Amino acid sequence: MQTAPATTGIDPAAPATPMRAGGPAAAARGEAPAMGIARSVHKDEEIYGEGDEARWYFKVTAGVVRTCKILSDGRRQIEAFHVAGDIFGIERGTDYHCSAEAVGEAVVVAYRRCSLEILAAGDMPLARQVVATALLNLERAQQHMILLGRKSATEKVATFLLEMADRVHVDAIELPMSRSDIADYLGLTIETVSRTLTQLERDGVIALPAARRNIVLRNKAALRRLNA
Amino acid sequence: MQTAPATTGIDPAAPATPMRAGGPAAAARGEAPAMGIARSVHKDEEIYGEGDEARWYFKVTAGVVRTCKILSDGRRQIEAFHVAGDIFGIERGTDYHCSAEAVGEAVVVAYRRCSLEILAAGDMPLARQVVATALLNLERAQQHMILLGRKSATEKVATFLLEMADRVHVDAIELPMSRSDIADYLGLTIETVSRTLTQLERDGVIALPAARRNIVLRNKAALRRLNA
DNA sequence: CGCTACTTTGATCATACTCAAGCCGAGTGG
DNA sequence: CCACTCGGCTTGAGTATGATCAAAGTAGCG
Numbered sequence: 400m401q402t403a404p405a406t407t408g409i410d411p412a413a414p415a416t417p418m419r420a421g422g423p424a425a426a427a428r429g430e431a432p433a434m435g436i437a438r439s440v441h442k443d444e445e446i447y448g449e450g451d452e453a454r455w456y457f458k459v460t461a462g463v464v465r466t467c468k469i470l471s472d473g474r475r476q477i478e479a480f481h482v483a484g485d486i487f488g489i490e491r492g493t494d495y496h497c498s499a500e501a502v503g504e505a506v507v508v509a510y511r512r513c514s515l516e517i518l519a520a521g522d523m524p525l526a527r528q529v530v531a532t533a534l535l536n537l538e539r540a541q542q543h544m545i546l547l548g549r550k551s552a553t554e555k556v557a558t559f560l561l562e563m564a565d566r567v568h569v570d571a572i573e574l575p576m577s578r579s580d581i582a583d584y585l586g587l588t589i590e591t592v593s594r595t596l597t598q599l600e601r602d603g604v605i606a607l608p609a610a611r612r613n614i615v616l617r618n619k620a621a622l623r624r625l626n627a
Numbered sequence: 628m629q630t631a632p633a634t635t636g637i638d639p640a641a642p643a644t645p646m647r648a649g650g651p652a653a654a655a656r657g658e659a660p661a662m663g664i665a666r667s668v669h670k671d672e673e674i675y676g677e678g679d680e681a682r683w684y685f686k687v688t689a690g691v692v693r694t695c696k697i698l699s700d701g702r703r704q705i706e707a708f709h710v711a712g713d714i715f716g717i718e719r720g721t722d723y724h725c726s727a728e729a730v731g732e733a734v735v736v737a738y739r740r741c742s743l744e745i746l747a748a749g750d751m752p753l754a755r756q757v758v759a760t761a762l763l764n765l766e767r768a769q770q771h772m773i774l775l776g777r778k779s780a781t782e783k784v785a786t787f788l789l790e791m792a793d794r795v796h797v798d799a800i801e802l803p804m805s806r807s808d809i810a811d812y813l814g815l816t817i818e819t820v821s822r823t824l825t826q827l828e829r830d831g832v833i834a835l836p837a838a839r840r841n842i843v844l845r846n847k848a849a850l851r852r853l854n855a
Numbered sequence: 856c857g858c859t860a861c862t863t864t865g866a867t868c869a870t871a872c873t874c875a876a877g878c879c880g881a882g883t884g885g
Numbered sequence: 886c887c888a889c890t891c892g893g894c895t896t897g898a899g900t901a902t903g904a905t906c907a908a909a910g911t912a913g914c915g
Contacts, residue, residue: 548814
């Protein structure tokens with residue numbers, strides 16, 4: 400078991416306003432197993448950088464977090480968007496392989512790094528969660544690879560919209576991310592994303608209300624057909 | 628599907644102690660020993676299909692295995708090539724999310740499915756291996772996503788060649804896979820792969836001996852520069 | 856030797872990118 | 886309240902990269 404308190408001193412990954420979730424109080428109440436440090440992150444604030452030492456892993460409590468890689472010349476690929484309940488930042492080695500940033504205002508809970516060594520500790524529920532998370536993220540990555548490698552722009556956007564809608568279980572989505580984020584997630588440019596959305600609107604498949612971050616799926620069947 | 632008899636000592640990296648995952652029941656039914664069943668697979672033979680029930684996971688002993696997804700219209704994305712020592716086929720749910728096929732003649736060792744439940748069995752070395760494998764495959768998938776989403780054809784091919792050379796630690800590669808496999812791995816067409824290789828040869832970066840499956844890296848520095 | 860599958864090469868085309876301008880809403884200050 | 890700016894988004898024109906279609910070259914194998 401880990402202890403959340405400041406035995407480690409100031410946590411470089413949790414500066415400004417660290418709140419405690421779990422902690423001694425929770426432990427006293429016998430709350431299992433999740434002890435971690437809640438941290439609120441501002442829009443575009445970095446949670447950790449690629450190459451940083453991976454001393455924590457995180458669970459999203461509120462908002463959305465993106466994990467991404469950046470090439471030397473600035474080209475960016477967003478690997479995944481993580482929403483409430485999602486876990487990210489579990490690494491095999493000592494360092495993070497992606498960087499993580501808040502898409503908007505977000506709250507994450509930081510847990511002490513646990514990867515292979517956690518298994519030795521014999522905390523089975525935790526180990527189970529770690530494995531399940533890793534495998535879930537792998538599944539999503541595999542799914543995303545066929546999108547990046549083999550789908551057209553229209554198919555990419557359609558898949559994206561359905562993915563987002565599925566997470567909310569509603570057909571009126573309020574996208575938390577910018578066109579730029581969408582583009583870097585889908586391997587497109589912002590112009591192509593914009594044009595594709597406009598075209599889908601013309602075709603009556605979606606509606607784009609004045610606030611451009613809102614999207615209404617008018618014809619899910621058509622989207623699924625585009626989904627390939 | 629050919630299954631060879633159990634070959635208990637053949638895999639040096641297999642757990643030294645019998646797994647309990649199969650359980651006494653399996654042994655009583657005279658089923659496969661928990662240690663693993665070696666199986667030789669022919670070129671292009673399917674090891675498992677996407678959607679099949681994931682009752683085994685595999686380690687490559689010889690040859691190369693590809694895991695891939697296929698869209699309804701036949702477009703294919705190869706998620707990874709697995710070489711000797713690599714483990715594939717570990718799933719979170721009940722089914723495989725990719726299909727797996729031998730690239731050439733290959734030998735794999737099948738182990739009874741173990742994912743989350745293995746942790747309950749208390750076999751720590753095995754659990755550790757499972758987790759490490761999942762995380763390694765995730766890292767590779769992340770690395771591959773930025774290639775698929777953001778790299779040019781030349782950069783993709785350069786990255787691929789360096790990747791292959793790294794696996795062999797030699798600068799003269801004998802590619803086990805066809806142009807078609809390379810194309811579907813890199814998200815390109817076979818024509819583009821061929822043209823790119825020809826261009827790299829013209830530039831003196833690589834040499835393409837008569838047997839077109841062979842490639843000599845003449846100028847690794849140049850390749851690394853293209854690697855972005 | 857001749858088939859077949861794989862690869863290379865060529866010509867043309869289309870998709871998505873680049874560069875550029877304009878639009879719109881939110882926030883700010885006169 | 887309006888004018889202004891600023892950032893994000895959309896739209897347009899032209900282009901380039903990689904796809905498609907087609908054909909020819911090459912190796913492996915009966």
